Amino acid sequence: MRVVHSPRHRSHDPKHELADGEAIDAYEVPERAESIRRSLAADGAFTFEEPTEHGAEPITLVHDPAMLAFLETAWHDWVSSGETADEIFPDTFVLPALREGMGPVRAPGTVRGAVGMWCFDTATPMVEGTYAAARAAVDVALTAMDLALGGEPSTYGLCRPPGHHAARAMFGGYCFFNNAAIVAEQLTRQTGEPVAILDVDYHHGNGTQQIFYGRADVLYVSLHGDPDRAYPYFAGFADETGADAGEGANLNLPLPLGCSNEEYLAHLDRGLEAIAGFGGSTLVVSLGIDTYGRDPICDLALTTEVYHEVGRRVAALGRTTVVLQEGGYFVPHLGENVRTWLRGLDGGGLDLSALPDV
Ligand SMILES: [Zn+2]
Helix, strand or coil, X not given: CEEECCHHHHHCCCCEEEECCEXXXXXXXXXXHHHHHHHHHCCCCCEEECCCXXXXXXXXXXXXXXXXXXXXXXXXXHHHCCCCCCCECCCCCCCHHHHCCCCCCCCCCCHHHHHHHHECCCCCCECCCHHHHHHHHHHHHHHHHHHHHCCCCXXXXXXXXXXXXXXXXXXXXXXXXXXXXXXXXXXXXXXXXXXXXXXXXXXXXXXXXXXXXXXXXXXXXXXXXXXXXXXXXXXXXXXXXXXXXXXXXXXXXXXXXXXXXXXXXHHHHHHHHHHHCCCCCEEXXXXXXXXXXXXXXXXXXXXXXXXXXXXXXXXXXXXXXXXXXXXXXXXXXXHHHHHHHHHHHHCCCCCCCCCCCC
């Protein structure tokens, strides 16, 4: 399988996120992607290539151009206005109620204020190299798509930062640009066919759902921790099935606390059935491995073996598949869990011999 990877992800190197009123060590760190790269490199079944540049247009087909402009200049503007912090966090969020009955929002003249127009949480700091890394992740995703359209049955884009929480005009959840949505949009344009997205990250991909919620030509299927208890809390419910022309093209499969491999596979089969009944020849997978039982920000009970089976069942759809990395935070096993998933997809055997004993 061909893997697209860029070392530019390392320039997004946040040190903190805010949780329970405190700054804690960031979970979404460069070592995540490096651990995946090492596991795949040690397996002769994967070949690596660097992304090609695709420019800003595929991004602005999915995201508000004003958000792209903010992200592009935020660090420069932050520093040139005399700010000294190494990480940009919002401190004030423009909830609709803030200006209820008072007319439209005006964009603040400072990054400190304006970041609260675009970022929806306190887990997603911007640092000096964030924009470059986020742009590289989009190029990684689009290059993996190019390879698939060129005839590869399945490809993998080692995207970092991840993307599925980024909505049309909002970033957060460690995500800046929605890599999977950008690829799905391009696939609809380049193939003229409908496109399915399967999101198996532990967290609901609120951004992907929002972007395509009114669209009939993109099916979004997500398995995730029930938003009743799990981030992002405000989207991902089973009764969210799409709007207007998109009615019926959104399938949320919330998972119970402590979900076992067997329960998980039963939910997966429902999602795959919906995909099989939807048109088109291509599939985008948002591959999060934070469903793992040992993940520090997850509450399911999956083990490594299930990832091979999930990959195998996805392959059985018989679609050209572009797999893009999302979350996964138990770093000691992250690389091997991703490798196991991709080997299942690629028809390789289950091999647990390289799983570190930690
Ligand atoms: Zn996640």
